[in-house]
Amino acid sequence: MNTSRHTTIIVELSQASEKLDVIYSNILNKIHRFPSSLRSLDDGDYIVPRMVAIGPYHHGLQDLEDMEEIKKAATYHFCRDSGQPPEAVYEKVLAVAEDARSCYTDGGSVGALADFATMMFRDGCFLLQIMLWLLQDDGSAGRGAPSFTCRFNSMAALRDLFLLENQIPWVVMETLMACRPDVFRVVLREFIVYMGKFFQLHTDTDIGAKTLDLELDGGYKQPHLLALLHFHQSGGLSTSKELQLRGLETLPPVVTSAMDLAEIGVKLTPSRSVEFKDMALTKGPLFPVLSMPPLFLSELTACWLVNMAAFEATTAFPLGATTGEYTVSSYLTLLSMLMDRVEDVHELRAKRLIQSDFTNDRTLAFFKGGLTSYAYVNDRYIGILRQLADHKHKRWAWIAIHKFVYRYHKTIVTVLSIISVLIGIFHALLSINKP
Structure with missing residues (x-):
């Protein structure tokens, strides 16, 4: 290779690198x-x-x-x-x-x-x-x-x-x-906090306000209004340093629905927080508790959720891993994992994790319609899956007992009731035959 050609190639590669640096920065x-x-x-x-x-x-x-x-x-x-x-x-x-x-x-x-x-x-x-x-x-x-x-x-x-x-x-x-800085700083804060209330049926006016104030003081520079709503609902910047993309690693095999979790003793409960980052699997006396922020799903919030997930998708590699931009996608992916059947949606409604203007069928279709098929997820989501897999491995004996009782509890109650009646009759007969 002659010197001029070698120099040309180096210049082209350098220019390409500089161009990508500008784009991604x-x-x-x-x-x-x-x-x-x-x-x-x-x-x-x-x-x-x-x-x-x-x-x-x-x-x-x-x-x-x-x-x-x-x-x-x-x-x-x-x-x-x-x-x-x-x-x-x-x-x-x-x-x-x-x-x-x-x-x-x-x-x-x-x-x-x-x-x-x-x-x-x-x-x-x-x-x-x-x-x-x-x-x-x-x-x-x-x-x-x-x-x-x-x-x-x-x-x-x-x-x-x-x-x-x-x-x-x-x-x-x-x-x-x-x-009008004094007016619109207050207006912007109140407006975003008020928009966040559409995701919940019952919220405190001040929920998230402190986090939002920190943002407005320069903790995070939002590019536009949607990003500010995303920041508010996500609960601020994540401390996660690990980005997970489905397919980059083998995820642990876990149960995939609310009904299945109930069978193995995992209790589903709404968290006290309304920020999407606050989902966790915590230890209980015998079985763990999976807590998630409750969600009110409507025409409006469904549209906003999809656009927040789209916003996260557009800020993928390489910056997403360090900006905590995958909270909404991880939250939606975990909810989607809990739904395989209409019965699962009914179970989530009963646990008050989901409330909705939609029917159960439409709610299921929203979550299973491809929304999370290509989603990025963060280490909080991966951690919950690993904890569930670990629970199944270590507590298999307790799970087997709980699963049997869960599946056949009505039959067990009926049999025990019959036995109780028979014992009562037996005692009555014995008392009659006593001299």
């Missing part, structure tokens, strides 16, 4: 497309907005054009309430528009930079203003909101705000919140 700041591995789940429910497009990926959809006028009106109210003229606020967004456009993996170049900045300006103002209005009346167009807000369905709007492909970069949000 910034992967968590990107706004990604919905991953292809999960697109088989979508039947129009999880990817495309139904009411409002945020950012460039779905900008200009004809069905969503009506909301553009509401965005303009919301922008007017945002600027008026901030005490700054719209052109001054726009100039601030324009100053960060180039950085914002670089956050989109594709589709970010919508016309000229000024046109892109205008979209960011309106979408960002709309997002912040709509949070303010929604909080004023506990989740619907608030008492302080103008009358035109009745034109949109608040639940449909909330669904769209947390779609992976419907996000704007945080640099835009920070720029706009700086217009």
